[in-house]
Amino acid sequence: MVENKQFIRLIEERIGFLFDNELIIEILKVGKIRSIDSGEVIIDPGDEVTFIPFIIEGSLKVSRENEVGDELLLYYIESGDTCAMTLQCCVRKSKSSIKATAMEDSILLMIPMQYMEDWMNRHASWRQYILESYHVRITELMETIDAIAFMRLDARLDKYLKDQAKLLGSLEINHTHQQIAEDLHSSRVVISRLLKQMESKKLIELGRNKIVLKGF
Numbered sequence: 001m002v003e004n005k006q007f008i009r010l011i012e013e014r015i016g017f018l019f020d021n022e023l024i025i026e027i028l029k030v031g032k033i034r035s036i037d038s039g040e041v042i043i044d045p046g047d048e049v050t051f052i053p054f055i056i057e058g059s060l061k062v063s064r065e066n067e068v069g070d071e072l073l074l075y076y077i078e079s080g081d082t083c084a085m086t087l088q089c090c091v092r093k094s095k096s097s098i099k100a101t102a103m104e105d106s107i108l109l110m111i112p113m114q115y116m117e118d119w120m121n122r123h124a125s126w127r128q129y130i131l132e133s134y135h136v137r138i139t140e141l142m143e144t145i146d147a148i149a150f151m152r153l154d155a156r157l158d159k160y161l162k163d164q165a166k167l168l169g170s171l172e173i174n175h176t177h178q179q180i181a182e183d184l185h186s187s188r189v190v191i192s193r194l195l196k197q198m199e200s201k202k203l204i205e206l207g208r209n210k211i212v213l214k215g216f
Helices: 004-014 021-030 084-092 115-122 124-150 153-168 177-183 188-200
Strands: 032-036 041-043 051-057 059-065 071-078 099-102 106-112 204-207 210-213
Touching: 004 021, 004 051, 021 106, 021 115, 051 059, 051 084, 071 124, 071 153, 071 177, 084 115, 084 124, 106 115, 115 124, 124 153, 153 177, 153 188, 153 210, 177 188, 188 204
Parallel strands: none
Antiparallel strands: 032 106, 041 099, 051 106, 059 071, 059 099, 204 210
16 A cells, blocks of 8 residues: 555646646645556446556556457556546547556545536646547557557567566566467467567567567
């Protein structure tokens, strides 16, 4: 559990520069801290959205899920980010259409959704942040669509592994082949074959639920 003094320090360090002092004081009054474990799902499709999540430490994967449980990776959110799809639900007062899963042990700042519209009207720094968040996420969604439509799967896999290394800050990626297949909307057999090809080219080293990037 994050103690109150540590909570204040984290807020000031990670998002203090984004907002005016008056808004930071309000955030400290109404925000709640939540620690989540790697792999934990914080929101599922159909859930009521009652909060705006800020990533203070760690990262989340945001994906779409169909009726049979197949997932399509949309984008990642990191420290200082929030989820544009959740913001949209807050504005429209609709249920979640996405799944958000912790990529690693993370700390979230939860802002009750009722403050979003009020802060949009009263704080220019909040309004600018929300609009920028929409822009960034839309750009990432366009990149995802481009990758699916125009990139070969081996190129998508290479990009995926490099993006994971940057996101997690490590050349060692502890994902199963099945998890990667789900993220890339492919099959485990195909992903395993492509990973073996990459290993034979000495681009990666494979271990048990572990992939180590070489020369990256």
